[in-house]
Amino acid sequence: MTRTAILGVGHYVPSKVVTNDDLAKMFDTSDEWIQQRTGIKERRFIEEEGIGPADLAVPAVKMACEKAGIEVSEIDAIIFATLSPDHEFPGSGCFLGDYLGLPGVPALDIRNQCSGFLYGLQIADAWIRCGMYERVALVGGEVHSTGIDLSDEGRDVAVLFGDGAACAILGPTEEEGRGVMDVEVHADGSGAKELWIEAPASKYIPRITHEMIDQRKVWPAMNGKQVFRWATSKMPEVARSVLERNGVGVADIDLLVPHQANRRINEFVAQKLELPTEKVVHNIHKYGNTTAASIPLALSEAMQEGRAKKGDLILMAAFGSGFTWGASLVRL
């Protein structure tokens, strides 16, 4: 049976390191507060204006192709997951295809926030298993630093996010046991306004006004406690569901690669699943929350460090704005 294999993974983060102390110089916060509540020590921001998620994705895709042993020119479809697209339209995938020199290659942008990589994985898996495409570049890329309010008023959100991109090259495999076993994703829009940006909005005439800017509707707004509550309930729930319906026990998991939103959330998820800490990947201390990029970025680093290797059974789980959430089981 043809399955979808992760052939290679790559990542790229901008070089500008922004520590918690750097943020504390801009607004009222502290390294202690941020580390205690989130586990974040630093994050990366783009070095200068003019760098978008598609720019960050270029080196990530090249690295993923190299790891997969393919040429960039062999990519026959792009899926770009982002909540911070380079421009309102067209999608970042179109820009990326152009930067990579892939005219004519289809590019699909998806807007599933922190669960974007898992939503994209489900789409790519279906495409590949039905024989539609053979080399799909599944990208998660974000530039958050230009869209957060780096002031006292925005501090609850501003400390959480960082910029980065990562890519998985997916393709068919006949290797026994290898590949994507399952992807389960969910959404519940009743929580949409718990973590969102209200404006600009096509439902308002005009879409943006000075008043909306003054009312801070252009910045992300988050009910942190609600998000925390939902994430710690839904991530273990969907992870268990995927394990159960595939007859996989927790002991069979080699590594949990969770979305990196908050170290406390991921420790809680691991505890609920009864997974030992050494089987959980954390890199939030270095990058903060890179949203759609966070799972492939964590997987790419784990593979680079030799923590995740061929034959390993990887459990991925995510929760994010929407609300959206999901989990996947993949044998590398």
Ligand SMILES: CC(C)(COP(=O)(O)OP(=O)(O)OC[C@H]1O[C@@H](n2cnc3c(N)ncnc32)[C@H](O)[C@@H]1OP(=O)(O)O)[C@@H](O)C(=O)NCCC(=O)NCCS
């Ligand atoms: C954001 C989060 C860390 C906040 O932690 P918390 O314990 O709920 O903190 P609270 O929001 O209750 O705020 C506690 C206090 O710290 C203050 N505070 C908020 N942000 C702060 C910051 N960056 N630095 C210092 N103090 C801050 C608050 O104003 C509040 O002060 P008060 O008690 O005087 O009113 C936590 O709710 C969380 O991680 N939620 C999930 C967020 C998430 O994962 N988002 C992405 C999902 S994909």
